[in-house]
Amino acid sequence: MTHPRILVLGTGGTIAGAGAHATGAAYRPGGLGLEVLIAHLDALGLAAELVPEDIARIGSQDIGWAEWQVLHAACTRALADPAITGVIITHGTDTAEETGFLLDLTLPTTKPIVLVGAMRPADAVGADGMRNFVNAVKVVGDPAAAGRGVMLVMGDAVLAARDARKAATAQIDAFRSFPRGPLARVTPSSLDWFGPPHRAGEAARYAFPAELPRVGILTAGAGMDEKPVAALLGIGCVGLVLAGMGQGNAPARVIKTLARAAANGVPVVRSTRVDEGLVDRNVEVDDDGLGLVAARALGPAKARVLLMVLIANGVTDAAAVQAAFDG
Numbered sequence: 001m002t003h004p005r006i007l008v009l010g011t012g013g014t015i016a017g018a019g020a021h022a023t024g025a026a027y028r029p030g031g032l033g034l035e036v037l038i039a040h041l042d043a044l045g046l047a048a049e050l051v052p053e054d055i056a057r058i059g060s061q062d063i064g065w066a067e068w069q070v071l072h073a074a075c076t077r078a079l080a081d082p083a084i085t086g087v088i089i090t091h092g093t094d095t096a097e098e099t100g101f102l103l104d105l106t107l108p109t110t111k112p113i114v115l116v117g118a119m120r121p122a123d124a125v126g127a128d129g130m131r132n133f134v135n136a137v138k139v140v141g142d143p144a145a146a147g148r149g150v151m152l153v154m155g156d157a158v159l160a161a162r163d164a165r166k167a168a169t170a171q172i173d174a175f176r177s178f179p180r181g182p183l184a185r186v187t188p189s190s191l192d193w194f195g196p197p198h199r200a201g202e203a204a205r206y207a208f209p210a211e212l213p214r215v216g217i218l219t220a221g222a223g224m225d226e227k228p229v230a231a232l233l234g235i236g237c238v239g240l241v242l243a244g245m246g247q248g249n250a251p252a253r254v255i256k257t258l259a260r261a262a263a264n265g266v267p268v269v270r271s272t273r274v275d276e277g278l279v280d281r282n283v284e285v286d287d288d289g290l291g292l293v294a295a296r297a298l299g300p301a302k303a304r305v306l307l308m309v310l311i312a313n314g315v316t317d318a319a320a321v322q323a324a325f326d327g
């Protein structure tokens with residue numbers, strides 16, 4: 001059997017980070033090029049051919065439109081290249097959920113595309129990056145990996161990009177999956193899928209945007225007033241995401257101002273500042289009457305990504321936006 005040929009796109013993050021000291025806390029994410037990682041992997045004798053392409057060497061807090069365009073184009077080329085089995089993207093963990101979800105929304109599911117990161121720098125004692133990367137190679141090389149959308153491999157788990165979120169700042173198993181649990185457990189020597197591919201043969205759900213519209217996130221706080229809504233609209237936001245309390249709540253005057261924005265054609269999605277849980281329609285807020293959208297399972301960061309993609313694709317009507325969030 002020939003080995004899988006895997007395109008490896010490097011963007012930086014802790015997996016490519018190094019510190020001054022193996023037991024110290026301080027380090028710089030993204031300092032190491034892919035060649036360092038690949039050299040270490042070569043020594044492991046993996047049954048895979050890795051094709052490295054450095055995209056960036058940055059912490060993922062700085063990842064944005066420029067890198068997303070390059071990543072999308074590179075993934076599109078890899079999907080069209082019969083010699084490539086799939087793609088691994090090394091990425092900082094801070095925004096892995098945003099990059100992963102954006103690509104998930106805008107690429108077909110025909111080949112596995114996997115984001116991988118690390119919580120500990122490459123030269124720290126107990127570093128997790130190499131294990132996560134070897135796990136990612138195992139996933140991409142598996143014939144059952146296609147048809148599941150973009151995935152994230154961290155902490156011996158395979159998560160769907162739509163469900164994944166960073167839920168801890170420092171521990172190794174920092175990612176959680178909601179509302180679905182992990183798609184698989186993976187180790188360097190085993191891979192157990194918990195179900196068949198659920199998106200086999202799916203085309204890209206949305207066209208990759210020609211540019212990203214400005215969508216703001218407003219975090220609700222007790223005692224706040226409505227002025228931040230006006231401020232966000234004032235800087236040109238064409239969509240708003242509320243990181244609300246509980247089931248996407250906010251003080252009445254804030255909800256009223258958001259409803260006025262919705263009536264003026266600015267789609268408004270109610271998400272939650274709570275770490276996990278659904279935001280459903282018409283629970284405490286009259287979404288039907290106010291023209292608002294409930295984010296359902298998507299937290300504020302991913303709700304913003306979806307709303308940006310929708311607006312860029314001309315989807316701004318509240319019912320159509322709601323259907324996309326329900327999906």
Ligand code: GLU
Nearest residue numbers: 013014059060092093094
């Ligand atoms: N903030 C950096 C980043 O997201 C480091 C965090 C990490 O990769 O775990 O790239």
